Amino acid sequence: xxxxxxxxxxxxxxxxxxxxxxxxxxxxxxxxxxxxxxxxxxxxxxxxxxxxxxxxxxxxxxxxxxxxxxxxxxxxxxxxxxxxxxxxxxxxxxxxxxxxxxxxxxxxxxxxxxxxxxxxxxxxxxxxxxxxxxxxxxxxxxxxxxxxxxxxxxxxxxxxxxxxxxxxxxxxxxxxxxxxxxxxxxxxxxxxxxxxxxxxxxxxxxxxxxxxxxxxxxxxxxxxxxxxxxxxxxxxxxxxxxxxxxxxxxxxxxxxxxxxxxxxxxxxxxxxxxxxxx
Numbered sequence: 032x033x034x035x036x037x038x039x040x041x042x043x044x045x046x047x048x049x050x051x052x053x054x055x056x057x058x059x060x061x062x063x064x065x066x067x068x069x070x071x072x073x074x075x076x077x078x079x080x081x082x083x084x085x086x087x088x089x090x091x092x093x094x095x096x097x098x099x100x101x102x103x104x105x106x107x108x109x110x111x112x113x114x115x116x117x118x119x120x121x122x123x124x125x126x127x128x129x130x131x132x133x134x135x136x137x138x139x140x141x142x143x144x145x146x147x148x149x150x151x152x153x154x155x156x157x158x159x160x161x162x163x164x165x166x167x168x169x170x171x172x173x174x175x176x177x178x179x180x181x182x183x184x185x186x187x188x189x190x191x192x193x194x195x196x197x198x199x200x201x202x203x204x205x206x207x208x209x210x211x212x213x214x215x216x217x218x219x220x221x222x223x224x225x226x227x228x229x230x231x232x233x234x235x236x237x238x239x240x241x242x243x244x245x246x247x248x249x250x251x252x253x254x255x256x257x258x259x260x261x262x263x264x265x266x267x268x269x270x271x272x273x274x275x276x277x278x279x280x281x282x283x284x285x286x287x288x289x290x291x292x293x294x295x296x297x298x299x300x301x302x303x304x305x306x307x308x309x
């Protein structure tokens with residue numbers, strides 16, 4: 032009985048180890064910015080997080096330089112091209128003739144920075160050059176340009192700079208809306224306030240109309256909300272203007288003489304007084 036329990040315990044341990052190893056293999060590695068974790072730039076972390084929607088996509092481009100130089104470039108954003116290799120290869124070159132694979136850049140040596148409408152992703156630490164560039168390690172530079180309406184498109188290689196003594200690189204480009212700046216609202220504060228005010232007026236009129244008609248049972252113009260108030264609004268405004276704008280009491284005599292017929296008649300009688308006989 033004890034041997035059976037011992038065997039069962041061993042099987043449980045092996046199964047737990049298998050599950051842990053499988054989970055570790057399924058978890059893909061992501062970009063690791065160059066430098067210690069404590070010194071990593073917050074800007075770089077934010078840019079990598081911004082590019083995260085591209086991580087599940089794969090990009091390929093075929094280049095035929097000559098009969099002997101025929102390559103396929105495989106690229107992933109912050110993920111390994113071939114996770115089973117565990118080589119951190121984020122951009123890999125495959126020779127279509129001999130099927131030889133060369134890692135151009137690795138995701139564990141990543142740099143990223145941006146401009147107003149572009150993001151530059153750099154993978155360093157690739158396989159070493161042979162007779163070029165003093166045998167230094169390869170480097171991939173991917174320029175991601177802004178193009179609204181597409182998550183990713185037009186992945187292509189621009190050039191390979193390998194005639195220098197140092198700092199050689201492969202230059203790629205692609206388009207993505209993730210590199211675009213946030214669109215500013217074209218509405219001013221005044222426009223927003225006007226739209227809000229107009230919306231409130233519409234809600235007031237429609238809601239009040241439905242209430243008066245369906246709940247109160249009003250007909251005709253009485254269906255308009257607060258009809259009596261709005262009917263008297265003109266008189267209220269006139270009274271308010273009269274009260275505010277007039278500086279004298281209403282019963283005070285006018286400071287000027289009118290030019291009506293009665294005033295003209297009285298004046299003519301005063302003018303003829305000197306013609307009467309004494």
